[in-house]
Amino acid sequence: MNLLTGEGFWSPLVWLALAVGVALLAWWLRSKGRQDYKRGTEQATPFLSGEPMPEGVHVGGQHLYWGFVEALRPVVDRLRAFHSGVVTDYVTWLVVMLAVVFLVVMLS
């Protein structure tokens, strides 16, 4: 039941068996922890430097990996400018690529 990849193999069933083993180990370790935790009590609320927990707080999708996205912004801004949404730009790129393709095909 192994998928040969040319350089090695992949067996999802063996991987699953190992994953179940790791999950069981994690569960066993967790069960050794404190027993006085109770859901739905004050214990479950996050600690915000002593400030009260505001209602309905959600870190929206656009905020996740904020720093990561900011680091990529110079590259991404150029790519966004390239995706202008103007159909004549689309056609221009098609023509440019056609020229590149012809260059490769004719010179090969």
Place this chain on the structure above:
Amino acid sequence: MSLAMHVPILAIAVPLLGAFALPLMAKVHHRLRDLWALVVGAFTVAMIVTLAVQVFTVGVQVYTLGADTPDATLGPQGFPIRITLVADAMGAFMALISALLGGAALIYALGFLEESKGKTLSMSLFLLLWAGMLGLKLTGDMFNFFVFLELTSVAACGLIGYRAWESRPPEAAFKTLVMFILGGLMVLLAVAILYGEYGALNMAFLSAQIGGSLLDRVALGLLLGGLLMKAGAVPMHMWAPDAYGEADANTAIVLVANTQAGLYALFRVVFTLYGGAATPEVGYLVTTLGALTVLVAVLMAVVQTNLGRLVAYGAISQIGYMLLAAGVGLVTLGVGPEFGRVALQGGVFHMFNDAACIGLLFLCVGAVRRAAGSGDLRSLGGLAHTEKWTSGFFLLGALALAGIPPLNGFASKLMIYQSVFQLSPILTALAVLASILLLAVFVRAFQGAFLGPRQSMSGAPLSPAMLAGMAVLAVVVIAFGLVPDLVVRHLVAPAAEALWTGRDVYLAAVLGG
């Protein structure tokens, strides 16, 4: 003469005729229309599966229209003059992909589309697009190759833009139509050049004649330009996020199948039609475009705030993986090392895996829009409280697309990584980096749309048909991930082999000898 002999033409004719009859059924009663669509869809899927069984157990299936017997491909002068349909393992494999996505889209559409918002029109165009895709995958002559390409283009643009009461879908349809028309004209010009040079349109006959003359290369350039655009290769991909992002969910997954049909057409041209004359330089070009497509699409996905466009860029990035793998196959075609074969197998396998997981994600986007009334990640949140099935399906599709084991995307990406590494470790590193970025993108999307506190929603509840459509694709994502070796051995390897070494078999099946 048994019905089984006519399976290739029935697989195309049934959805084609079904599309034109569907509005008439709708005139009688909308329930009759839905029943008709289901019957046509079930019959089409049955024909495709029957054809695939014939191809994978017996061999290449040839069907000649207008001949005394379907296998009489040559006319009285020993010349292939009639229209032929040819189903080899690659064609049958692609037909199975369209059966999967078409079937799931049809089930989903029955519960998703609204009567007052063009349901009849959408379902008619869907069947027309399905027929066009199947025709493109099964045709054995270049003129019908162009005809079916145009049929898919017209039907796809109709499906994207039929909601004329909104502003954005018609605009997206117009942009897509401009690009598809230009691409179609390039293909038509290439067909005209080949016909002028050899006086024939039959692909097998042309393949036997093409030797790499100047005109052959001009035609190849035109075909590559048109089909790379249709497949969504960067920088000719810009129509794709507009089209995927504005289309209905059930339409978006058929557009994925349509894009893959364009990719298949490209493979058919470079491996079968020009198999003896394709140079490694063409392979390097395809590989470069593949790497560029993967990276640019993933980087664009990072900054998307609309869930539909985010998944659309994810879909484009996966086309890059397929081009990367096919490019490695093309580079090594004349030499024939084992890693070239594995790369091609990985690329072909990834087509099916991508169809299942990106299809599942697009259906989830439709479910989110239905439940929340919006697809804007800046306003979404907490959907997991109420939409548990959609949340699970989205997470499953996202993890599979990012290549997380043991789901199906991992198996095909592993084959691609390991084989591409033999050609260029840098390309593999870029591909792995893109997968990591894609995982980050989808974690962000899942966190934004589904996690967080419960929010008030303005949408409508999901129908069982929508959940059933998503469940079909989810089952494939899990099953293909758990038994990839069986899938590769029985479906993928024969399909890849049809491209890698199967050109002579294809020619012999059509031309005899």
